[in-house]
Amino acid sequence: MDNFPYIAVTTLQGLEEVLQNELTALGAENAEIQSRAVTVSYTPEMVYKINMFCRTGLRVLLPFHSFKAENNDQLYEEAKKIDWEKYLKPQGTFVFDFSGRSSHFTHLQFASLKIKDALCDLMREKHGKRPSVDKMRPDARFVIHFHEDDVRISIDTSGQSLHIRNTRSQRNEAPMSEVLAAGMIRLSGWDPATPFADYMCGTGTLLMEAYAFATDMAPCLHRTEYAFMRFDDFNQELYYQYKTEARKRRKRLETRIFGGDIDAKSVQVSQTNLETMGALRDVEMVRGDFNKIKAPMKKGLLMMNPPYGLRIGDNVEELYQNIGSTLKNQFSGWTAWILSGNPEAMKQIGLKPSAKITLLNGNIECKFAKFELFEGSLKEFKSIENE
Numbered sequence: 001m002d003n004f005p006y007i008a009v010t011t012l013q014g015l016e017e018v019l020q021n022e023l024t025a026l027g028a029e030n031a032e033i034q035s036r037a038v039t040v041s042y043t044p045e046m047v048y049k050i051n052m053f054c055r056t057g058l059r060v061l062l063p064f065h066s067f068k069a070e071n072n073d074q075l076y077e078e079a080k081k082i083d084w085e086k087y088l089k090p091q092g093t094f095v096f097d098f099s100g101r102s103s104h105f106t107h108l109q110f111a112s113l114k115i116k117d118a119l120c121d122l123m124r125e126k127h128g129k130r131p132s133v134d135k136m137r138p139d140a141r142f143v144i145h146f147h148e149d150d151v152r153i154s155i156d157t158s159g160q161s162l163h164i165r166n167t168r169s170q171r172n173e174a175p176m177s178e179v180l181a182a183g184m185i186r187l188s189g190w191d192p193a194t195p196f197a198d199y200m201c202g203t204g205t206l207l208m209e210a211y212a213f214a215t216d217m218a219p220c221l222h223r224t225e226y227a228f229m230r231f232d233d234f235n236q237e238l239y240y241q242y243k244t245e246a247r248k249r250r251k252r253l254e255t256r257i258f259g260g261d262i263d264a265k266s267v268q269v270s271q272t273n274l275e276t277m278g279a280l281r282d283v284e285m286v287r288g289d290f291n292k293i294k295a296p297m298k299k300g301l302l303m304m305n306p307p308y309g310l311r312i313g314d315n316v317e318e319l320y321q322n323i324g325s326t327l328k329n330q331f332s333g334w335t336a337w338i339l340s341g342n343p344e345a346m347k348q349i350g351l352k353p354s355a356k357i358t359l360l361n362g363n364i365e366c367k368f369a370k371f372e373l374f375e376g377s378l379k380e381f382k383s384i385e386n387e
Contacts, residue, residue: 004063014359015183052220055182061154079118090127093134100146159227166222181209195300197258204270207259211279218246260286308341324349341366
């Protein structure tokens, strides 16, 4: 059994630096950016802490074995040497994920099946029974990474992906990932003492993550299950110590959060989700067309994820033109951040962004654009800002 001195925390493309900063703030050491992941020094405490408090991570992986192999027979033989039972019982369920690339194994899925065969044969030889595959809710999720002849095996300590906060009771079609929303809020530099608004809120993901960030509400607060709780070395006392800390850290909202949508079903779903997390009374919701909305306060941060109009027949140019007009006429003094996967439509806003960040929303490449909305000339705006 190898001893790996690090933990790998996966995230969405474009959020690696945000995750690195968040992990460092949590007390993790030696945080290094990888592709869609950040590695940090391993401690048992950090495994629990990241799972329970990190907003921009998806899974916390713990590497536990590595070997070299150049063909399927070597894969099988090396995999039969692994002590799988530390994380998986013969009567348990498991699934394999795989990543990387190798000139020795052109079909990584087939190579992963050889490792699965070795695991099952080993268990059957020792116990007369073998674990079964469960792709939905496995007891153990193993992640196999191939890099030429190097093969690394990690155990997922999270279980369900960490974007699942257990605060969402209802969904509409294709809701935004909570991890993406949390990352957008971090990237915007939002000061939780200033107002926040989203008037194209969909199912309320941005509103919920803004509320959680502003009140220091831990992502684990409503979550009751992690994969590490099934490990032989699970430290129940440490787990409840962090759970208690999470409850104590939550504070009152010190600003105002505004939300809305033109679609009545979206408003209803958002309100239900906000109620589930105990935030409904703190978020001021309206149903209405964004073009008819007036800024609720003199200054604040507006964040929106408008429709992209990527399906044939969709025409969103007018929608984006109206967004630009409303921003200019009704939200002077505010900062707006807009996420869109339609670069041509974004041009219709008619405002020059002061910053653009590339992010992925699902498999759609998007631009997260910042617009400073000011009255008068840019020169006057900057002179006031620097006072």
